[in-house]
Amino acid sequence: MSIITAIDLGSNSFRVLIYDCINNKTINEYSEVVGLADGLHKTNIISSKALLRVIKAIKYSSSKLNFKAKDALCITTAALRVAQNSSYILEEIKKQTGAVFEVITAKQEASLTLLAVKFALRREKISSNKFISLDIGGASTELIINQEKSYEVLTCDFGIVTLAQTYEFKTKLDEYLQKQKVKIKTFINKTKINLEDYIFISTAGTPTTIAAIKHKQDIFHYDKMLINGTVVCVKDLYSCLEILQDISNEITKTLIKNNKKYFIEVGIYIYKIFFEALNKNKAIELRLQCVEISKILSGLIKSLM
Numbered sequence: 001m002s003i004i005t006a007i008d009l010g011s012n013s014f015r016v017l018i019y020d021c022i023n024n025k026t027i028n029e030y031s032e033v034v035g036l037a038d039g040l041h042k043t044n045i046i047s048s049k050a051l052l053r054v055i056k057a058i059k060y061s062s063s064k065l066n067f068k069a070k071d072a073l074c075i076t077t078a079a080l081r082v083a084q085n086s087s088y089i090l091e092e093i094k095k096q097t098g099a100v101f102e103v104i105t106a107k108q109e110a111s112l113t114l115l116a117v118k119f120a121l122r123r124e125k126i127s128s129n130k131f132i133s134l135d136i137g138g139a140s141t142e143l144i145i146n147q148e149k150s151y152e153v154l155t156c157d158f159g160i161v162t163l164a165q166t167y168e169f170k171t172k173l174d175e176y177l178q179k180q181k182v183k184i185k186t187f188i189n190k191t192k193i194n195l196e197d198y199i200f201i202s203t204a205g206t207p208t209t210i211a212a213i214k215h216k217q218d219i220f221h222y223d224k225m226l227i228n229g230t231v232v233c234v235k236d237l238y239s240c241l242e243i244l245q246d247i248s249n250e251i252t253k254t255l256i257k258n259n260k261k262y263f264i265e266v267g268i269y270i271y272k273i274f275f276e277a278l279n280k281n282k283a284i285e286l287r288l289q290c291v292e293i294s295k296i297l298s299g300l301i302k303s304l305m
Helices: 048-065 078-082 088-098 104-125 160-166 169-191 205-214 234-245 249-259 259-278 293-304
Strands: 003-009 011-018 025-033 075-078 099-104 131-136 141-146 151-156 199-203 231-233 280-286
Touching: 003 048, 011 048, 025 048, 048 088, 048 234, 078 088, 078 099, 078 104, 104 131, 104 141, 104 151, 104 199, 104 280, 131 205, 131 259, 141 169, 151 169, 160 169, 160 259, 169 259, 199 205, 199 259, 205 234, 205 259, 205 280, 231 234, 234 249, 234 259, 249 259
Parallel strands: 003 075, 075 099, 131 199, 199 280
Antiparallel strands: 003 011, 011 025, 131 141, 141 151, 231 280
8 A cells, every 4th residue: 555545634624645655755635624623612512514514625625636535544533532423423424425534542643643743853853752742733732741762641621622612701711721731730740751851842733823923924825844843932922922913914814804813812822831831932843744644644654664
């Protein structure tokens, strides 16, 4: 199996990657926001509108990239782990598109993320067996502490979509996140590591958006090569928040028009508490192949080797 088509259905994003495993080359890729976890925090179910968006995305991408959904390797994560109607949603997706999704556990998700990060570090020639990786998702957030021969994982049951739709005002959001920061610090303290020995790495949409703004790039059409490897500092988080509060700024105007302003702000607030809990002032923005989709391929490629 040299050519693999992989689909990653996240709690907010949908991604497809067609990959040549022999030559380690991306043949084609596609991504869009489908908002799978939209409203999940209130109803505990995946909405019919979200289901239709997912089905539409699968059909459109399979036509655009010329692949058969039934032959693709498909995984999905947090939203379908917790939704009460997961079985129905998965069956409807299969019935209408042919795509068969596996709901992976938080532990599986973390282990595959870890593999992807290690591959990306080698690609970027960053040599470190000791790193802390943060992945902020739509409905969950994972923190991985990688040591030389082992790793520890903290899976937080909050993400950008769920928090943005739960807390409409920053005061309540901040109160919640401060409580979560205490739990994060407790987890870190139990590992008994020296944080100064570990580099801080962040993946997914929030750090990428901050890096794009830092480089004065269009956040929807940025230069991937320029963004990857950007060092994001705490001051960059505050700079982005200031920009988002300036309604005359072109970036803010675009985000308001696309209904993404508050989602990005929430992502930054989540990012901020991890900086504080880890006592770090900078992190490396690491763009994985098609971002999270590489989690699938990393695990699969390893099993084929």
